[in-house]
Amino acid sequence: MTHIIKGWETARSVRTRVAERVAELTAGGRCRTPGLATVLVGDDPASAVYVGAKRRAVREAGMRDVHRHLPGHAAQEDVAAVVDRFAADPEVHGILIQLPLPAHLDAPALIDRIPVAKDVDGLTTGSAGLLARGERVLRPCTPSGIIELLDAEGVGLKGARVTVVGWGELVGRPLAQLLLRRGATVTVAHEYTADLAAATRPADIVVVATGVRGLVGREHITPGATVVDVGIHRTPQGLAGDVRAAELEGVAGRITPVPGGVGPMTIAMLLANTLEAAEWEAERAAVPA
């Protein structure tokens, strides 16, 4: 029997923990209400749905929901000015620019205007550098959600052999760093890997984040392994992942379903990061200069 990892449940418990801590922190005005500022540019319907879900989660956790929606033709300096204003605003502890941005904007330059201390998506160059150097830093939400999920399931990481399939900026790269920090032996495979099965079969844990539907199946997985599927694809039969999950029933020891596996963790970790940013700010404020 393959155990199905219930991402919704772990996500809900993270969100509850965050909400309780927010209530505790702000009780009696001991600390500012943690605030997340979201920036949406243009009218992409999917982006609007994602931002809406994030803002709702922020309010449900008792945090401050700050939002700016700019028109799709907004100039680089207009978006930059919004980010800079949030960067300077003491009521804002986290800043999230919803991606993708319209093509005429320089997204990396805008992201890098977010101060590392407010970089709740963990996407700035500064955050990537601190992560690579093993320092304390807000971690990108999807990779840290995967770690949280594995921890919640009691999957040991220290000394585990983990193969990460996909070396993208949002998931594969930072996840490999986080796994190494936890003591896993990590293999990174990608489009140039000639024999993918040779790279995944020795692994105790296989994480697939390629954006290629159904890339990984029976031939890639050793019986009993834990499989984490980060892909999400719309199909006529509903949502599907990067893993051919049906083939792994009875083979994988544990698997994250699509939907309801990794997905819900991303918003939960965004809330956790916003809380962490607010707590760090409170710590810094408490230390006499």
Add this chain to the structure above:
Amino acid sequence: MTHIIKGWETARSVRTRVAERVAELTAGGRCRTPGLATVLVGDDPASAVYVGAKRRAVREAGMRDVHRHLPGHAAQEDVAAVVDRFAADPEVHGILIQLPLPAHLDAPALIDRIPVAKDVDGLTTGSAGLLARGERVLRPCTPSGIIELLDAEGVGLKGARVTVVGWGELVGRPLAQLLLRRGATVTVAHEYTADLAAATRPADIVVVATGVRGLVGREHITPGATVVDVGIHRTPQGLAGDVRAAELEGVAGRITPVPGGVGPMTIAMLLANTLEAAEWEAERAAVPA
């Protein structure tokens, strides 16, 4: 027959190439002479030898050798002031702080005062972040020297299975990024890897950078593999590496010796980085603002 990779030869050819380019660039005063500033704090004899070798190589390449030697009791702000002065000096294109620094100094904070554009050692948080994000950046000297050496030997990286043993900040971490950028399938093993041989035997290329003398031997290497030994240890019998090289004679396809393998490449890449920094500065100066 195991082929011995002659690091001295490749290092010499890199240094010759750099010297020729420096002569070409500065002929007729078209460009400032590239300058490297070295900062040495205290009187550690090994550090003095290393800095001396770097300064000599800089002069031999026709570059400007700038140096500051501070006493071992120098305060954080004194070293910081020296770094800041070099950061602002247009004659200085690269800044190198010789490590280790005396224990009372905050080394990461001093390193992070070096502007990314002058970070010829590739050790700042900014450089680590740009490297992790796959952007153009000066790369740490030892890892980029290893890549240069493999290229010079005609060892293909795209699609190759490479195992990096050791996840240190100076070699293992940045090297894994550089290898992934070149399309290798990369496994990182380290002290928590329970079965090291299982991680190294499938590899076409094994790089060992652990600081543990003689860690890797016959049982870890598949016949024909390329072995890169980054370790260097003083023994009564002379210098030795992290690899038990004698056991691999006739087994490894190619191996870097200790000494004379990776070591000489580090200074060569420092010169190449200083030249690159000077060329980037000239490029920027040529673009109308």
